[in-house]
Amino acid sequence: MSGVDEGVKGTDLANDETITVRLVVEEISRVAPLAVLLEESRDCLNSFVLGDFGGGEPGRFSYFGLEPVEVLEFSGGDLGDPFDLLQAACDKYRLEGGNDLPVPFVGGWVGYLSYDLGRYVEQLPDEVEHDIDMPLMRFGFFDALLGWDGQLGRGYLLALDYEGQKESAWSRIDRLWGICSADGGAGSVAGGQDDKCVDETSEIIRQMECNISREDYLAKVGCAVEYIKAGDIFEVNLSQRFSCGYGSDAAVLYEYLTRHNPAGYSALLRDGEAAVVSASPELFLSLRGREIITR
Numbered sequence: 001m002s003g004v005d006e007g008v009k010g011t012d013l014a015n016d017e018t019i020t021v022r023l024v025v026e027e028i029s030r031v032a033p034l035a036v037l038l039e040e041s042r043d044c045l046n047s048f049v050l051g052d053f054g055g056g057e058p059g060r061f062s063y064f065g066l067e068p069v070e071v072l073e074f075s076g077g078d079l080g081d082p083f084d085l086l087q088a089a090c091d092k093y094r095l096e097g098g099n100d101l102p103v104p105f106v107g108g109w110v111g112y113l114s115y116d117l118g119r120y121v122e123q124l125p126d127e128v129e130h131d132i133d134m135p136l137m138r139f140g141f142f143d144a145l146l147g148w149d150g151q152l153g154r155g156y157l158l159a160l161d162y163e164g165q166k167e168s169a170w171s172r173i174d175r176l177w178g179i180c181s182a183d184g185g186a187g188s189v190a191g192g193q194d195d196k197c198v199d200e201t202s203e204i205i206r207q208m209e210c211n212i213s214r215e216d217y218l219a220k221v222g223c224a225v226e227y228i229k230a231g232d233i234f235e236v237n238l239s240q241r242f243s244c245g246y247g248s249d250a251a252v253l254y255e256y257l258t259r260h261n262p263a264g265y266s267a268l269l270r271d272g273e274a275a276v277v278s279a280s281p282e283l284f285l286s287l288r289g290r291e292i293i294t295r
Contacts, residue, residue: 019162021093023106024169026157031148031180034258037064038251038268040179045272046071046140048110052258052266054150059264061103062148065110066176068140069166071271072109075135082120082137089139093162102156103147104288111139112269112276134274144172146180155180198248198256207244250275 032040034053041047044066051062072089074082089109098106114136119126143160157176159169199207212220217240224236246253254268257279267278283295 018091019093019164021095021107022161023095023097023101024159024161024173025102026173026177027102028155028157028177028180029153031146031155032182034062035255036182037146037179038255040182041066042249042251045270047268047270048140048142049254049268050105050110050266051148051150052262053148054258054262059262059266060149060151061105062150063103063105063110063145064148064180065107065142065145066179068110068142070141072111072137072139072141073135074137076116076130082117086137086139089141093160095160102158103149105145105147106158107143107145107160109139109141110269111137113137138269138271140271144169144176146176198253204244208242209244211241211243250277253277 031037031053034049037053038049041064046068047064047066049062049064051059053062053064070089072085074080074085086109093108095106114134116126116128116130116136118124143162143165145158146155147158148155157173157180159172159176161169217238220238224233224238227233227236250268250270254266254277257263257277258266261279263279263281265278265280265283267276267280269276283293286293286295
């Protein structure tokens with residue numbers, strides 16, 4: 001958890017003293033639908049959504065946050081170790097009395113790690129064409145957010161109170177409540193036209209382009225099978241990229257997916273220039289104290 005407007009490097013963070021953070025909580029019993037939250041925040045360039053504001057396991061908890069007060073980025077060619085930078089950022093703040101939290105996540109760093117960061121863990125060849133102009137790692141520090149418990153039908157407006165903050169915790173909570181309690185009028189992103197902004201599945205498939213031919217892909221599968229038989233490997237992830245054009249807002253696509261393809265660990269990350277939309281059913285890793293879960 002932390003606080004400046006521009007990207008920072010871990011060396012800057014490491015020189016700062018640890019800052020104690022206190023949690024301010026306002027419980028709420030209702031929240032606007034996801035489509036309304038996205039519509040009300042469409043002018044916000046930096047935001048995130050985790051989950052679909054539905055209910056039940058595994059997607060019991062959902063989160064919504066706007067305007068990080070600090071951004072940490074690492075791109076190809078940057079100096080240093082990205083994981084050291086992220087660790088330094090996480091170490092900068094310490095939550096006071098964090099044993100009894102209303103939801104598992106109450107604020108802090110939200111972002112993504114790219115597969116290419118694996119080359120900073122192991123010595124691997126780099127034969128990839130880096131044609132997507134996005135950082136290898138990007139995290140925003142959100143010191144106010146909405147946490148919603150879909151199972152209990154209860155939510156919490158959460159703000160971190162700490163020395164050096166740019167705005168009071170209660171002011172941030174009031175601003176969040178203005179969005180979370182909105183009526184929303186049309187009740188969906190882009191004035192109720194979200195379904196029209198997403199092509200039919202058959203049309204999307206027709207437009208898709210793959211970065212490898214079918215013959216080359218099957219050859220790689222055959223090679224992987226032989227490696228398994230030889231005992232050299234026991235598992236392999238043969239990935240390929242499918243891509244097509246998309247002319248609408250990322251929030252439109254995300255809200256559409258949450259209704260038509262709900263997933264336990266969906267996510268929308270927006271930074272003003274690019275967006276990441278995820279509809280994953282998998283929990284990659286959960287760390288709570290000394291307990292680690294992968295599913």
